[in-house]
Amino acid sequence: MDTQHDIALTRALAGVPGPLPSSGVIHVAAPHPNRFTIVGNHLAQHAELSLTAIGLGVHIQSLxxxxxxxxKALTAHFTEGETTIASALRELEAHGYLHRTRVRLANGRMVTRTVFCNQPGAVLRGGAVVVPIPVVAAPVPVPEVTPVVPVVAAAVPEPVSGPTPVPAESHPPVRLPSRTAPKPPRPPLPQPRELTPELQRTASALLAGLRRHAKELVLSEDDVEELIPGVAAWLERDMHPDAIRHALTTELPQPPKYPAKIVKHRLTVLLPPPLPGTEDLAPPRRAAATPFQTCEGCDRAFRSHRPGHCRDCRAQYWEAA
Incomplete structure (x- = not known):
């Protein structure tokens, strides 16, 4: 099979127009009849993006x-971890290829809207057009050819004896298992028993004023509205506002990229238990001790609820009887 590959590759190189370069890559380009994506060289050859960011940008553009x-979805598809994927997405965002914004749906739920621009400059010039990319392009009749390697149209593979190899396109793609195990769902934000107007007003003021004590914790109005029940649950458990503020603003990660998520996480995992009641703090009652009695036979003290004789005197009486 190696000999057949070499012969086919030699024929393919012979069909490349012009003189071959003495070093560097040589392109053997076969036309794509379907399932292809046009990628600009400004992305494929970007001088400032990392190789991971370029590959991720090409992948997203092809979806x-x-x-x-x-x-989560990209980590499940590729072998790179969440940190590498997140860093590549931030690179694409910084160079204008990716845009992620938080929007509120008609049902009130907040979601992240992701927009990918194949030409970032076209958005600023007003020349961008949103074109939905189909999953599979329309089928185009292609002559049945079984190439050993990708070759140019002018190259013809040498006939081979024996069974005809099956084209690679007939096999389903192999999906590697994810290296990241699924994480358990995060606990929900604490909720108060009753969100009174007073609790709501105090919680809203506390959240809006966090940036006075930690300039990184700048929350939007939607963030404050979403986090009010969590702070109200703390206030309902007799937590002082200063104590809540201290729990939310000390030892913050640097830099805090998602302030609202940090506040929500701390309100959830650091929630104190309710204060115990007076009955819970009362010491346990001891059983009443058995009183002392004086033996009527020998005047010795012994414990009993009724007067009478001690154990030794009772034994003597029983023996005498």
Whole structure:
């Protein structure tokens, strides 16, 4: 098979127009009849993006509209971890290829809207057009050819005796298992027994004023509205506002990229238990001790609820009887 590959590759190189370069890559380009994506060289040869960011940008551009491109979905598809994927997404965001914004749906739920621009400058010039990419392009009739390696149209593979190899396109793609185990769902934000207007007003003021004590914790109005029940649950458990503020602003990660998520996480995992009641703090009652009695036979003290004789005197009486 190696000899057949060498012969086919030699024929393919012979069909490349012009003189071959003495060093560097040589392109053997076969036309794509379907399932292809046009990628600009400004992305494929970007001088400032990392190789991971470039590859991730090409992958996202090849996906259909509506495909999941969050960190969890991409980590499940590739072998890179969440940290590497998140860093590559931030690179694409910094150079204008990726845009992620938080929007509120008609049902009130907050979601992240992701937009990928194949030409970032076109958005600023007003020349961008949103074109949904289909999952599979329309089928195009292709002559049945069984190439050993990708070759140019002018190259013809040498006939081979024996069974005809099966084209690689007929095999389903192999999906490698994810190296990241699924994480358990995060606990929900604490809720008070009753969100009174007083609790709501105090919680809202506390959340809005966090940036006075930690300039990194700048929350939007939607963030404050979402986190009010969590702070109200703390206040309902007799936590002083200063204690809540201290728990939310000390030892913050640097830099805090998602302030609202940090506050929500701390309100959830650091929630103190309710204060115990007076009955819970009362010491346990001891059983009443058996009183002392004086033996009527020998005047010796012994414990009993009724007067009478001690054990030794009772034994003597029983022996005498």
């Amino acid at each position: 259909p509209a509506g495909a999941k491109v969050g960190i």
